[in-house]
Amino acid sequence: GAGVSQSPSNKVTEKGKDVELRCDPISGHTALYWYRQSLGQGLEFLIYFQGNSAPDKSGLPSDRFSAERTGGSVSTLTIQRTQQEDSAVYLCASSLDLGNQPQHFGDGTRLSIL
Amino acid sequence: AQSVTQPDIHITVSEGASLELRCNYSYGATPYLFWYVQSPGQGLQLLLKYFSGDTLVQGIKGFEAEFKRSQSSFNLRKPSVHWSDAAEYFCAVVASGGYNKLIFGAGTRLAVHP
Numbered sequence: 001g002a003g004v005s006q007s008p009s010n011k012v013t014e015k016g017k018d019v020e021l022r023c024d025p026i027s028g029h030t031a032l033y034w035y036r037q038s039l040g041q042g043l044e045f046l047i048y049f050q051g052n053s054a055p056d057k058s059g060l061p062s063d064r065f066s067a068e069r070t071g072g073s074v075s076t077l078t079i080q081r082t083q084q085e086d087s088a089v090y091l092c093a094s095s096l097d098l099g100n101q102p103q104h105f106g107d108g109t110r111l112s113i114l
Numbered sequence: 115a116q117s118v119t120q121p122d123i124h125i126t127v128s129e130g131a132s133l134e135l136r137c138n139y140s141y142g143a144t145p146y147l148f149w150y151v152q153s154p155g156q157g158l159q160l161l162l163k164y165f166s167g168d169t170l171v172q173g174i175k176g177f178e179a180e181f182k183r184s185q186s187s188f189n190l191r192k193p194s195v196h197w198s199d200a201a202e203y204f205c206a207v208v209a210s211g212g213y214n215k216l217i218f219g220a221g222t223r224l225a226v227h228p
Contacts, residue, residue: 004157031214043204043218059215091157098214102148105157 002026004106006092012112015084021077021109025094032075033095033103034067038088046090049075050098079111087113116141116209120219127195128227135190135222137205146208147188148216149179153201161203164188175199200226 005024013019025032034046046059049069060066064082069075079086089110093103117140127133139145146165150158162173169181179190188205202221209215 006157033214033216035216042220043216045209045215045217048215093158095214101214102160102163103214103216104160105150107155107157 004092004094004104006090006106006109008109009107010110010112012114013082014114016081018078018080019082019111021079021090021092021111023075023077023092023094023106025073025075025092026104029094029096029104030072031095031098031101032069033093034075034077035091035093036061036088037091037108041088043091046077048098082111082113084113087111116145116207116217118205118207118217118219120203120205120222122222123220124223124225126225126227129197130194133190133192133195133199133224135203135205135224137188137190137219138186139188139205139207140186141207141210143210145188147179147181148206148208149173149177149188149190150204150206150218151175151201152204152221158204161190195224195226197226197228200224 007022032049036044047067051072052069064080067077089108091108093105095101095103119138148163149161161177164171164181172178202223204221205219206216
């Protein structure tokens with residue numbers, strides 16, 4: 001597509017439930033990134049993919065968070081046993097490659113945990 | 115560790131007035147610097163970037179930024195602000211490590227008075 005597409009745009013769920021967030025990057029972009037934007041923490045880097053590989057998972061806040069990317073395209077960020085502190089906007093970005101190319105962001109998924 | 119400081123949390127200007135948003139970074143080598151803008155409910159849109167070369171870079175929507183190594187600054191400017199420029203502005207630097215991780219400042223929220 002023309003831009004980075006994220007779904008759903010909004011998600012409200014109960015504490016303890018699992019959620020899955022989806023990101024469809026710009027066609028041809030090999031690098032994909034996940035960030036989290038919250039009131040207390042600002043914009044935080046979570047994880048990146050080069051192709052289907054995620055070499056560094058250290059930015060994920062806890063082991064309840066996981067991400068995968070298949071076919072070098074769509075990525076999903078999964079949060080298990082959600083907690084209220086997981087409430088945030090989750091932003092996905094993509095770039096042509098890892099060579100300091102500008103990252104293009106989607107509109108994000110606003111996650112609210114009740 | 116790299117960091118980005120945006121000293122002004124909120125700025126209010128009158129429409130037609132000039133604007134300067136401050137950004138200071140901490141980085142050992144030559145930084146790769148970006149300014150992004152975020153309108154309510156939207157993702158981040160790239161305004162401009164600095165990789166090397168001319169220290170005055172032009173961006174979209176009439177914005178420009180100047181890289182000053184001696185001051186570790188990358189301030190964003192616009193000569194005449196329009197009401198549609200009201201948004202949140204983020205300065206970012208690429209972290210070392212070779213995988214294009216962005217480190218963001220806390221953001222500056224711009225309000226424009228008619």
